[in-house]
Amino acid sequence: MSYSYLFKYIIIGDTGVGKSCLLLQFTDKRFQPVHDLTIGVEFGARMINIDGKQVKLQIWDTAGQESFRSITRSYYRGAAGALLVYDITRRETFHHLTTWLEDARRHSNSTMTIMLVGNKCDLDSRRAVSYEEGKKFAQQHDLIFLETSAKNDENVEEAFNYTARIINEKIEKGIIDVTNEMNGVKVGNAPTATTNLLEKPTTSEPKGKCCG
Amino acid sequence: MSLQAHSSVLSPSDDVSIDPTTNTGSNPQGHTRTFSNQGIGSSPSSDGFLSKISKYFKSSTPPTPTSSSSTVTSPSTLTPSGGGNNNSTSTTGQYYSNSVNNIGSSNSTITTPNTSNVVGSTNTPDYYQQKQKQLQKKQKKKGTTPKPGTISKVRGASFPIEAISEQIVGVFPQNSNITTSEDDSLSEKSKVYDPFEEGPRMSIGSDNGSNSSSAGNTFVIRNSGNISNYLSDDEGVSESKLEKFRQILNSNDDIDIENLRKLSWRGIPSSVRAVVWKILLGYMPLNRERTEQIINRKRKEYLDYVSKYYNEEHLQKTEQETALQKQIHIDVIRTNPDLQLYQNPRIQQALERILYIWSIRHPASGYVQGLNDLVTPFMSVFLYDFMKCDILTCDPDTISNEIMEHMECDSFWCFTQFIDFIQDHYTFAQPGIQRMVNKLEEIIQKIDESLFNHLQSNGLEFIQFSFRWMNCLLMRELSLKLVVKLFDAYIAEGDEFENFHTYVCAAFLKTWSERLQKMDFAEMVMFLQHLPTRTWTFNEMELLLSQAYMLKVLYDGNNHLN
Numbered sequence: 001m002s003y004s005y006l007f008k009y010i011i012i013g014d015t016g017v018g019k020s021c022l023l024l025q026f027t028d029k030r031f032q033p034v035h036d037l038t039i040g041v042e043f044g045a046r047m048i049n050i051d052g053k054q055v056k057l058q059i060w061d062t063a064g065q066e067s068f069r070s071i072t073r074s075y076y077r078g079a080a081g082a083l084l085v086y087d088i089t090r091r092e093t094f095h096h097l098t099t100w101l102e103d104a105r106r107h108s109n110s111t112m113t114i115m116l117v118g119n120k121c122d123l124d125s126r127r128a129v130s131y132e133e134g135k136k137f138a139q140q141h142d143l144i145f146l147e148t149s150a151k152n153d154e155n156v157e158e159a160f161n162y163t164a165r166i167i168n169e170k171i172e173k174g175i176i177d178v179t180n181e182m183n184g185v186k187v188g189n190a191p192t193a194t195t196n197l198l199e200k201p202t203t204s205e206p207k208g209k210c211c212g
Numbered sequence: 213m214s215l216q217a218h219s220s221v222l223s224p225s226d227d228v229s230i231d232p233t234t235n236t237g238s239n240p241q242g243h244t245r246t247f248s249n250q251g252i253g254s255s256p257s258s259d260g261f262l263s264k265i266s267k268y269f270k271s272s273t274p275p276t277p278t279s280s281s282s283t284v285t286s287p288s289t290l291t292p293s294g295g296g297n298n299n300s301t302s303t304t305g306q307y308y309s310n311s312v313n314n315i316g317s318s319n320s321t322i323t324t325p326n327t328s329n330v331v332g333s334t335n336t337p338d339y340y341q342q343k344q345k346q347l348q349k350k351q352k353k354k355g356t357t358p359k360p361g362t363i364s365k366v367r368g369a370s371f372p373i374e375a376i377s378e379q380i381v382g383v384f385p386q387n388s389n390i391t392t393s394e395d396d397s398l399s400e401k402s403k404v405y406d407p408f409e410e411g412p413r414m415s416i417g418s419d420n421g422s423n424s425s426s427a428g429n430t431f432v433i434r435n436s437g438n439i440s441n442y443l444s445d446d447e448g449v450s451e452s453k454l455e456k457f458r459q460i461l462n463s464n465d466d467i468d469i470e471n472l473r474k475l476s477w478r479g480i481p482s483s484v485r486a487v488v489w490k491i492l493l494g495y496m497p498l499n500r501e502r503t504e505q506i507i508n509r510k511r512k513e514y515l516d517y518v519s520k521y522y523n524e525e526h527l528q529k530t531e532q533e534t535a536l537q538k539q540i541h542i543d544v545i546r547t548n549p550d551l552q553l554y555q556n557p558r559i560q561q562a563l564e565r566i567l568y569i570w571s572i573r574h575p576a577s578g579y580v581q582g583l584n585d586l587v588t589p590f591m592s593v594f595l596y597d598f599m600k601c602d603i604l605t606c607d608p609d610t611i612s613n614e615i616m617e618h619m620e621c622d623s624f625w626c627f628t629q630f631i632d633f634i635q636d637h638y639t640f641a642q643p644g645i646q647r648m649v650n651k652l653e654e655i656i657q658k659i660d661e662s663l664f665n666h667l668q669s670n671g672l673e674f675i676q677f678s679f680r681w682m683n684c685l686l687m688r689e690l691s692l693k694l695v696v697k698l699f700d701a702y703i704a705e706g707d708e709f710e711n712f713h714t715y716v717c718a719a720f721l722k723t724w725s726e727r728l729q730k731m732d733f734a735e736m737v738m739f740l741q742h743l744p745t746r747t748w749t750f751n752e753m754e755l756l757l758s759q760a761y762m763l764k765v766l767y768d769g770n771n772h773l774n
Contacts, residue, residue, distance in 0.1 A: 015539070015542070015543075015581070016543075016546075027302065028573045032547035032549075033570075034545065034546055034555075035546060035549070036546060036549060037543055037547075037582070037584070037585075038689070039581060039582050039679065039683050040676075040679035041679070042741055043676075043741060044732070044740060045738070058734060063581065065580070065581045067578070067581065067638070067640075068581070070640075070641040070642070071642070071679060072681040074675075092535075
């Protein structure tokens with residue numbers, strides 16, 4: 001299937017925060033309550049539509065365990081977008097965000113768009129990190145922020161799509177050089193310019209909070 | 213579905229007098245090993261043998277199977293029509309090439325009646341017919357039925373040929389039922405319980421149709437004779453093979469571990485698997501009189517570790533230890549999520565303790581995800597040995613505390629020894645795994661250049677798909693039942709199994725070569741992380757092991773690979 005752009009993503013964050021479940025929900029529209037541990041990396045792909053353009057997302061879902069860090073680091077290179085995921089019911093996964101962010105910034109290209117994702121917002125009764133804390137962290141570090149539930153398919157689509165919109169904007173503004181594949185963007189065989197001239201992109205920010 | 217006929221090709225079985233624990237090259241440790249010549253007549257390095265194999269493995273355009281749904285006709289339905297034993301060498305060489313290549317086909321079937329669509333050379337069935345006829349004559353004379361998998365003698369460079377044909381006959385003992393579970397006519401009586409029957413692990417983004425087939429679709433050839441139910445996973449394991457095991461195990465002297473090792477390589481009957489694993493891993497002594505004493509001491513030692521390091525009443529855990537325990541706890545719940553047994557709290561707690569104790573006793577590596585997978589074959593095999601029942605469907609709450617405890621202790625020690633063989637796979641940056649991935653890449657470049665080039669031109673790196681193969685020893689790719697068989701070979705290999713595993717992975721990747729070469733990058737990654745191995749039976753497993761063994765013989769110790 002033809003596409004205008006191909007964006008490469010990486011999903012990072014502590015083990016057990018629901019990275020693979022987010023990907024599975026996004027690519028397969030299903031939820032697996034007990035998911036196998038991700039060893040090394042897994043891969044998923046899906047086509048989305050951004051302002052009338054077909055955009056193919058290729059997503060590397062990385063293992064969260066520290067031991068695999070040396071393997072997973074290599075996937076930062078050549079990624080245009082990153083979902084940095086924590087679990088709102090486990091505070092330590094939120095505390096580790098700083099380390100993750102440092103790692104991501106050090107090993108990725110400077111134009112990589114990072115979306116902070118507070119997952120498992122369906123478990124509000126067990127919440128250990130408030131929405132405000134997540135939002136504050138995102139603002140401090142210049143990240144986009146959403147709370148999601150891979151289980152209930154809340155904001156999952158938005159997390160991937162909104163990141164793609166930002167990347168698209170960066171392309172349009174010339175911030176991302178599409179001729180350099182290391183930026184995680186590849187131009188496809190479908191026309192990219194026509195729709196831009198005809199319609200103005202509407203990038204309304206999705207509501208950040210998924211539950212209440 | 214079954215490929216029993218194919219699976220026997222070049223099987224490095226003791227039955228064909230090839231010593232599987234030896235090879236022609238020198239191993240990484242520098243021991244020079246020699247090929248067992250008994251019954252072969254010429255060493256595998258002789259031209260006739262090697263050139264044939266080399267030709268196949270080096271061929272950039274390997275022969276393609278005649279159809280994706282290949283069928284092997286049961287010799288019992290064929291009539292002899294020419295083709296003598298003496299001139300069969302080239303014929304079967306051709307057959308070998310095709311059949312090896314054909315492993316990629318998941319649609320291969322063995323049918324008994326009315327089929328003559330045979331893979332590869334059209335001469336091949338003649339040869340089978342001839343052999344079958346001869347064997348039937350022999351049996352009539354002797355008044356015996358052939359034992360599955362038994363080969364008396366293999367001659368000269370035609371080793372593969374003999375192996376194929378005689379084992380094919382062995383696969384079809386006259387009193388056996390050849391059934392598929394898809395066959396409506398399958399009677400309940402012939403449906404035998406299979407303790408390690410289950411599907412491979414499922415993962416995200418499944419995009420191939422293979423997952424839709426239920427575990428029940430697995431095709432098996434079973435001996436409907438007098439073998440009791442719990443032996444029923446022993447496809448191709450004959451009574452005589454079991455008897456050989458019994459002879460070694462019941463010896464009045466110390467157990468002959470080298471013979472046990474050789475015998476075990478091609479699969480251990482499930483009735484003796486637990487004890488053989490324990491002996492080969494050095495957990496059980498070779499002297500039977502000391503067994504009880506030593507096992508009791510080891511069990512006590514483990515239980516002491518548990519009370520010393522694990523049970524919370526006794527100690528204040530450090531922050532690191534608490535984090536470790538939390539991590540293991542989360543992972544244990546996610547271990548074998550599709551197997552009911554591993555969702556049981558008692559089993560999960562046992563697994564958690566094993567992993568925790570192992571991790572704090574191995575600080576250089578600590579707990580690495582994937583190790584949780586690797587404990588489960590031990591737990592399953594030992595539990596099965598104690599319970600002698602379908603451990604994957606039985607109610608784990610009915611297992612006595614004593615059995616649970618023994619299973620846990622034994623699993624801990626055997627797992628520990630097993631992982632000791634591959635220590636640096638789980639230390640910082642996992643150098644052992646990097647080494648294996650690099651070697652896999654080198655092997656593939658040698659044996660399947662077109663696949664190698666295809667992967668390269670699409671930008672697919674070996675680490676991207678084979679890391680998990682190495683980290684979890686193909687446990688995510690194969691069902692537990694088949695993994696247990698793989699572990700038979702690895703435990704028999706002992707400290708060399710890392711090397712052998714690389715060749716297993718090479719043979720495994722080559723299995724999908726043709727399909728992969730029609731795919732682009734994304735398709736390949738998706739395919740490789742959800743390989744259609746659900747329908748795999750022991751037959752595919754045996755073929756995989758045979759191919760890996762041959763690759764190792766051919767390429768190991770070769771300077772350009774080391």
